[in-house]
Structure formats: structure tokens, C-alpha cells
Amino acid sequence: MTFSPRTPRVVAARRLQRRRDRDQTGRFLAEGPQAVRSALTAGVVLELFGTDAALTRHADLAAQAPVVSPVTDEGLAALAETVQPQGLVAVCEQMDVSLTEALAKAPRLVAVAAEIRDPGNAGTVLRTADAAGAVAVLFAGDAVDPYNGKCVRASAGSLFNVDVVRTPLHVVDELRDFGLQVLATTGSGDTDLDDLLDDGTLARPTAWLFGSEAHGLPEELLKAADKRVRVPIYGGAESLNLAAAAAICLYASARAHR
Numbered sequence: 001m002t003f004s005p006r007t008p009r010v011v012a013a014r015r016l017q018r019r020r021d022r023d024q025t026g027r028f029l030a031e032g033p034q035a036v037r038s039a040l041t042a043g044v045v046l047e048l049f050g051t052d053a054a055l056t057r058h059a060d061l062a063a064q065a066p067v068v069s070p071v072t073d074e075g076l077a078a079l080a081e082t083v084q085p086q087g088l089v090a091v092c093e094q095m096d097v098s099l100t101e102a103l104a105k106a107p108r109l110v111a112v113a114a115e116i117r118d119p120g121n122a123g124t125v126l127r128t129a130d131a132a133g134a135v136a137v138l139f140a141g142d143a144v145d146p147y148n149g150k151c152v153r154a155s156a157g158s159l160f161n162v163d164v165v166r167t168p169l170h171v172v173d174e175l176r177d178f179g180l181q182v183l184a185t186t187g188s189g190d191t192d193l194d195d196l197l198d199d200g201t202l203a204r205p206t207a208w209l210f211g212s213e214a215h216g217l218p219e220e221l222l223k224a225a226d227k228r229v230r231v232p233i234y235g236g237a238e239s240l241n242l243a244a245a246a247a248i249c250l251y252a253s254a255r256a257h258r
Contacts, residue, residue, distance in 0.1 A: 002052070003071045005078040010071060013049065014078050015093050019145050025179040026094045028147035029079065029177065032086045033058050038157035039092050040064045047091040051076050054087025061088065081149040094147055095164055102163040103178040109134040109253050110180060110207040111246065114169060114221055115141040117212055122146065123154025124243040125210060130158035132250035135258070136205075141169030141218070172209075172224040175200040180207040180226050182225045185249055186218055187239050189230035193252055196229065202256035208249050 003010050012129050027046065030039045033054075039045045040061060048065035051073055055062045062068050067194050071079070081091040093172050111129040116122050122144045129137050131228040139146050146152075146164050169174075172182050183196075196202045209225060211217030222228055231240055240248070 038160040041159040107135040119148040119151035123151040126155040127158040132254040184225035189228040
């Protein structure tokens with residue numbers, strides 16, 4: 001049987017495009033073969049929807065899914081949020097871990113997305129943190145839902161590789177209690193990133209705080225951090241966007257750790 005947009009299972013899965021339904025069910029959608037592959041590796045796929053062509057093309061993925069549900073092109077389009085879907089959408093279990101559980105692993109590098117609202121930026125931070133070797137990404141305060149479809153796609157599979165923690169905004173003391181220095185990123189910081197590389201500060205276990213592109217970090221986090229760090233700008237640009245600043249800071253720590 002091939003499901004259509006009106007098939008109850010497709011209708012139920014489509015509701016996961018809304019945050020309310022994701023929160024209520026503890027499930028979310030992962031779209032495209034790259035995300036599906038990562039989700040299968042993480043063991044969180046509950047059901048795989050796919051067109052006949054996509055299931056044939058990605059038979060290795062279909063063979064790993066616990067439940068495979070063929071859908072028409074129209075049924076797949078109802079589940080997908082991209083203009084040109086790639087034929088596969090998986091229903092997955094959310095993977096949140098508690099802050100204590102994540103920090104008990106003694107991570108050397110943590111990224112904190114503090115009240116970041118843009119899902120594309122949040123997904124890019126996830127991807128960059130994973131690439132730099134961070135083992136946990138914290139979504140603090142009124143941050144975007146990490147299981148938002150755009151965030152999942154922007155993470156390019158990295159959502160499934162790191163510990164995802166949703167936590168209240170006031171998290172600095174807990175980070176410090178587990179041996180992490182807390183560095184806040186801000187264009188008006190009194191400490192230069194290059195200086196921290198030169199003096200060995202970045203060799204220590206570190207949690208980086210990143211704020212929204214529109215508003216930056218909340219004042220209470222800036223005050224609570226151990227240092228307020230600016231990324232040096234050598235040309236005429238006024239500032240860096242969030243994703244670029246996060247990449248520079250996380251990779252500076254990764255280099256120092258190695």
C-alpha cells in the first residue's frame with residue numbers, strides 16, 4: 001500500500017511540523033537521505049516515509065528502518081518542508097539529555113546557544129560545534145526548538161552527533177561547577193580572542209556563550225561569564241554574523257586543545 005497525503009499516518013506525521021505537536025509527542029521529522037542516515041545511526045528513527053524511487057535508490061537506508069511506509073509524491077511533499085524534497089522523511093524520537101548528564105561526561109568544549117531564535121543559525125551552530133569537537137550544545141532560555149525542521153536541515157546531521165540540552169538561561173554556575181571556563185562572545189568584549197590563544201587560556205575546558213544575531217547575549221550572561229571575548233576584525237567590516245563568530249571561537253578552542 002502506498003500512502004497519500006490523507007492517510008492517517010501521513011497526517012499524524014505532518015503535524016510534527018508544528019512545535020506544539022513535537023513537544024507533546026517527543027518526536028520530530030528528519031528530511032533527506034543525509035539526515036535519515038545520521039538518525040538511523042543514532043538509533044532514533046521510528047518510521048521512514050519514502051517514495052518508491054527514493055526507497056529503491058536508498059535501499060540501504062530502508063533496510064535499517066524499523067518501519068518503512070511508501071508514499072506517493074504528493075504524500076512526500078506534504079511531509080517535506082523543502083521546495084525540492086529528496087524523497088525520504090523519517091519520524092524520529094527527540095534526543096534531549098539533561099544538563100547534568102551532558103556535563104558528567106567531562107566535555108572539553110561546549111557551545112551554548114542563548115536565546116538564539118533563528119533556526120538556520122541554530123542549526124549552523126550545531127554543525128560547527130560538532131565539527132570542532134564539541135560534545136554538547138545547550139539551547140538556553142527562550143531559544144529556538146532544536147527539532148525545528150529548518151534547524152535539523154541546517155545541522156546537516158550534526159544534531160544526531162552531539163548531546164542536545166535544553167536549559168534555563170541561567171546556566172553559568174552549573175558550567176563552572178563542572179570545571180568549564182565560561183567565555184561570552186560580544187563585539188564589545190574587553191578580551192581579544194587572539195590574546196586568549198597566545199596566553200594558553202583556550203587550552204582549558206571551555207563553554208562558549210553565543211547570543212542571537214539581532215540582540216547579542218543577555219546582559220546577565222555577559223556579567224556572569226569569566227571573560228567577555230571579541231573576535232578581532234582586521235578589515236572594514238563592522239561585525240561578523242553569528243555563524244562565522246561561532247566557527248572562529250569554537251575552532252580556536254579546538255586548536256588549543258590539540
